Amino acid sequence: xxxxxxxxxxxxxxxxxxxxxxxxxxxxxxxxxxxxxxxxxxxxxxxxxxxxxxxxxxxxxxxxxxxxxxxxxxxxxxxxxxxxxxxxxxxxxxxxxxxxxxxxxxxxxxxxxxxxxxxxxxxxxxxxxxxxxxxxxxxxxxxxxxxxxxxxxxxxxxxxxxxxxxxxxxxxxxxxxxxxxxxxxxxxxxxxxxxxxxxxxxxxxxxxxxxxxxxxxxxxx
Amino acid sequence: xxxxxxxxxxxxxxxxxxxxxxxxxxxxxxxxxxxxxxxxxxxxxxxxxxxxxxxxxxxxxxxxxxxxxxxxxxxxxxxxxxxxxxxxxxxxxxxxxxxxxxxxxxxxxxxxxxxxxxxxxxx
Numbered sequence: 001x002x003x004x005x006x007x008x009x010x011x012x013x014x015x016x017x018x019x020x021x022x023x024x025x026x027x028x029x030x031x032x033x034x035x036x037x038x039x040x041x042x043x044x045x046x047x048x049x050x051x052x053x054x055x056x057x058x059x060x061x062x063x064x065x066x067x068x069x070x071x072x073x074x075x076x077x078x079x080x081x082x083x084x085x086x087x088x089x090x091x092x093x094x095x096x097x098x099x100x101x102x103x104x105x106x107x108x109x110x111x112x113x114x115x116x117x118x119x120x121x122x123x124x125x126x127x128x129x130x131x132x133x134x135x136x137x138x139x140x141x142x143x144x145x146x147x148x149x150x151x152x153x154x155x156x157x158x159x160x161x162x163x164x165x166x167x168x169x170x171x172x173x174x175x176x177x178x179x180x181x182x183x184x185x186x187x188x189x190x191x192x193x194x195x196x197x198x199x200x201x202x203x204x205x206x207x208x209x210x211x212x213x214x215x216x217x218x219x220x221x
Numbered sequence: 222x223x224x225x226x227x228x229x230x231x232x233x234x235x236x237x238x239x240x241x242x243x244x245x246x247x248x249x250x251x252x253x254x255x256x257x258x259x260x261x262x263x264x265x266x267x268x269x270x271x272x273x274x275x276x277x278x279x280x281x282x283x284x285x286x287x288x289x290x291x292x293x294x295x296x297x298x299x300x301x302x303x304x305x306x307x308x309x310x311x312x313x314x315x316x317x318x319x320x321x322x323x324x325x326x327x328x329x330x331x332x333x334x335x336x337x338x339x340x341x342x343x344x
Contacts, residue, residue: 003339005246005339006337006338007242008335009238009239009262011238083226084223148315151265152265183325
C-alpha cells in the first residue's frame with residue numbers, strides 16, 4: 001500500500017522554529033542568525049557591536065560551536081546574557097537547541113538576540129532557527145568564488161558582510177567578482193565591507209542592526 | 222558565568238527527523254512496518270547519497286523502517302534567467318544562461334527536501 005506524503009523532511013525543525021518565532025514575538029525580540037565558515041569573524045563582529053553599544057538596545061547572544069565555551073567567554077566579558085551550545089561535532093544549530101537556550105536567557109531584558117551558528121556554509125542553511133534575519137559573513141581570505149559554491153546561503157541571506165577588508169592589499173580577492181556573484185544569486189542584497197580589527201564599516205553594521213529593531217517596539221518606548 | 226547546553230552528536234539529525242516523521246505517519250495509518258520510503262532532494266542541499274544511505278542503515282534498527290528501502294530522487298539544479306526567462310540546468314558552477322549569457326538567476330529547482338511517499342508492508 002502506497003501513501004503519498006509530500007512533507008518537508010525537516011518539518012519537525014520548522015514546527016519548533018515556529019514556536020521559537022512566536023516566543024520572540026511575545027517578548028518583542030528581534031533575532032539574527034549569523035552564518036559563515038569557521039574563522040570568518042562572526043564572534044569579532046558581535047564583539048565590535050558590544051564594544052560600542054547599540055543605542056540602548058539590549059543584546060543577548062547564543063553561541064554555537066562543536067566544542068568549548070571560548071566564544072561565550074569572549075562575549076560574557078561585555079556583561080551581556082550569553083548561552084553556549086556545544087553540538088559535540090554537530091555541524092549546525094537546530095530550532096530545538098535554540099528553544100532550550102531561551103530557557104537560560106532573561107527574555108524580558110533582551111531586544112536583540114544574536115545567534116552565532118556553527119562555522120559551516122552548508123548545513124546551517126536548511127535549519128530555520130526562528131530568526132527574523134540571516135547574516136552571511138565571508139572574509140577576504142576565503143576567496144571570491146563563495147557565492148556560486150554555496151548559493152543557498154547567499155539566496156537566503158538578508159545581508160552579506162565581507163569581513164577583513166584590511167587584508168585586501170595582501171590577498172588576491174576580487175571584490176567585483178564577489179559582488180557580481182552575490183547579486184547574480186540574490187539581486188540587491190546589501191553587502192557591507194567591514195574590518196573588525198581596523199574598524200572600517202563597523203558603524204554600517206551597527207546601523208543595519210539598529211534598523212532591524214521594529215520602530216514602536218514597546219520595550220524601547 | 223557562561224550557561225552551557227551540550228547536545229548529542231547530531232550529524233544524523235536529518236535521518237532521525239525523517240524516521241520520527243515516518244513513525245508518526247505509521248501511527249496515523251495504524252501500520253507497523255514500512256517497505257519503501259521515497260525522498261525527493263534537491264542537488265543544492267548537498268546531500269551525499271552514499272553517506273545518507275549509510276547513515277539510514279545505521280539508524281533504522283528497531284524502528285518501523287527497519288526493513289524499508291530508501292529511494293532517493295535527486296532533483297537537479299534548475300535556474301530561470303532574470304533577463305530572458307529561459308529555464309536551464311547550469312552545466313558549470315557559474316550559472317550562465319545558454320540563451321543570453323546572463324550570469325546568475327532565480328533558483329526554481331534544486332532546494333527540495335521532501336518526503337514524497339511511503340509504502341507499507343502488507344505482511
